[in-house]
Amino acid sequence: MTAPQPTSPGRRRAALALAAALVLGGVPGGLDAADAAIWPVVDPTPPATTPPGTTPVPTDGSAELDDTVALPLPPSEDEVRQAVNLDVTRIVDKGGLGPAASVRIVDVESGRSIYSSRSGTPRIAASTTKLFTATAALASLGLETRFPTVIERKGRARTVTLVSGGDPRMTNAKLRLLAKQTAAALKSKQPARTKVKGKLRKVVYVRLDDSVFAGASKLGTWRKGGYGLGTIQPVRGTARTTVRSSDSAASAARYFAKRLDSSLGRGWVVEYRGAKAAPAKARVVARVDSDTVHTLVKRMLLVSDNQVAEVLSRHVARSEGYRPTFAGGVKGTRKVMRRLGVDLGTSVLADGSGLSAANKISPAAVVNLLSVAAQPDRSELRALLYEDWSLPLAGRTGTLAYRFTGKSECARGAVVAKTGSLDWEIALSGYTVGEDGRLKAFSIVANRLWTSKARDKARAAADRIAATVNGCV
Template sequence: MGTLALLQVFVCAAGAHLLSGGLDRPAPVPPAATAAPAPVQVAVATAGPVLAPGGGGPVPGKGSLAGRLGRAMKDPALGGDVGGVVVDAASGEVLFGARADAAITPASTTKVATAVAALTSLGPDAKLATRVVLAKSGMIVLVGGGDPTLAGPKARADGYPRRASLATLAARTARALRASGVTSVRLGYDDSLFSGPRTAPGWKPGYIPEGSVAPVTALMIDEGREHPGRSARQADPSRSAAAAFASLLARDGVKVGRSPARAKAPAGAREIARVASPPVYELVEHMLTESDNDLAEALAHQIAIKEGRPAGFTGGARATEAVLRDLGVGRGVSLNDGSGLSTRNRISPMALARMVALAASPGRPRLRAAISGLPVAGFTGTLGGRYDKDPTKPAAGVVRAKTGTLNGVNTLTGLARTADGRVVSFAFMADDVQDPQGAVRALDRLAALVATCGCP
């Protein structure tokens, strides 16, 4: 198999989005009013589809894997608290384990747990709505639905997933108001869908406003950023979103008197406009590929609502754990947030590998976005700049995995297709790391050893 074949194509089963070598994201879906271009025929050198559960090859020998991985896990760069496991994706058989049940800080591999729980609880096709309702004479209320991807007035319209737009919501609102002869309103905003603290237990003070995550609210634009892209976060994302909405209404011919103020939307208030997020499966794919903290926290809060718990960090954590337990993959999972920024989270390598194997199962099609969203080694997302040096090159294109990084923590979990064509799930975790760059290289080498195993 040629590992320098730079065009590896993977068909994402959940969303049918094409990922080709060198692209960080799937191509944006054309608008409904625009005819899709004719497909381009590309000569492809494949290493076998990573998403084919089980594959057709033989199961790797346990002794051979133990010999390969046991030595590599002793790399000093991984520090003194390391665990790892390899599981046959089709049968669930444990092929290798070293401290596989240890409680280890997962960092962003927590997002795998959030993804599996969100797809199970909310469903892959659910959408998050941002609405405007009539509160009383002369007042409308902007009601947050917990969609952090809502695009503000400065955001670009392209990209994947195709986000809902605050400008579209303002235009629809203005059109409805003008149709009723209304050209001046007072504006309130309601972000009460989420409750409790806006930061999670175990978050470091520096996460906000430097840009790791925004204060979690049910109403925000551009993930709470001051400017779209990677920038500092707003101290009050809800208020900032409402102010932007007021400006857009004025541009569309509706005057807003006074500054927007928090207000509870009355029960049964008449809705006059709404926009909806991309479906959950697309949100999950984006969350995993880009390791999107804001989206992970929003989804965890939504899981809490769906499962009948308080819509905060604690409710989200307990709801996620409960959903995973019902799926049979919750043992060894203790959460405090949905993104993995919390230093208090603990997940075992075995739990992560079981989640990945479950999501890859042909009997669980609703979970497939938890696989199609995983970065492809050497090509996409947080793995796009990795697997380009020996001895990790052979894993480029044949490993899909979620990374995790905090101070002192480096983790990796996902799927690999072995040299014999067998699909296995794995998790390698270290949370006593003194050499982060060395730890990343060591984790990538472990995944490469799994992928290149033609191990009888």
């Protein structure tokens, strides 16, 4: 990554101080090494040759700074707060965020407000909602938890049951592996032969038990049905990654049956017989696991995966003692927020993905969540929310890969944030390190953007605000 290009003397002085701190093996005041992850990388490798007339500087820490060269100190927290407040006020006053916008910026370590404009007003926050789902999943489920999909069979019965475990990323490779494991189990304990079209065959029936989740599979408040736009499938206990279907679990079971038939070979017949609960005392004969919660959350945040978000929300519901429904996911998430000390204020959660226009979340609640997640005693949250590149990196990865252009380009590689976008709404919420070397959290939400031009203008304004908080503009 390349360092931001400062445009004012104050910016240049802070950048110089930061570069010196990093080259000498230190980290700006108030941060640990992990916090420095969202600073552009400073390459400590010395050049292969030393330019004439210069003296090489040791890189083993033995060098002493020449006391005749005064390295400027970074500005104080108060100086940064005043400067950012003034600059952000100018951006907001220009109207780029539209007629219904809210902004909140805080210093994470001190908790002091840097800027606030209608920040307690709940607004349609779109995929910013996923920050709450991610936090609830990490805190309630644990980073290394996986969700198994199993095949169950009772004795030598000819029926095998695919039991959904809530895997939101069921690949064809996993289903083929299930089929191979099941074929081996069937061959070791073969069912009785039966006549099929006048010939004796070993017949196997495949059933589906998709009872892991309950309630409706789609939400009435999703804009245009949500999955009609290709953004999400109806929420089932198994979601295929390669095929979109109104019933992804049944689609997975049919594909499994087809692959099982191929794995068993001649003399066997496999039929899919639809949904039915696995029989009592049935035993597991095959199993595949989902990715870890760590990996699923990372994908959900980086590319804004709605399917993963809704499935994780239902797992949170189960973990917190609620029915695995849309409402149960919301209840579970709110319960985890209370346990973590996150103040939602008057915010309303309606789903796990943010597709619903009924989600009304205030920037104050989002920033409170980000601040709690960044605390040293919340390692399971810190690990994914900004230390492990799960949040999109400005101008580099995920949904921010093509953002931060023009005046905001200097913040590429120095801001991590979750984006949000619906028909008439945009949002940007995340972290950056300010000129004072301290971690900042921000949330920007803009509604009632009736044209694509208005939405593009609001996104550019949000990027500019984040770059201003970083201090590179």
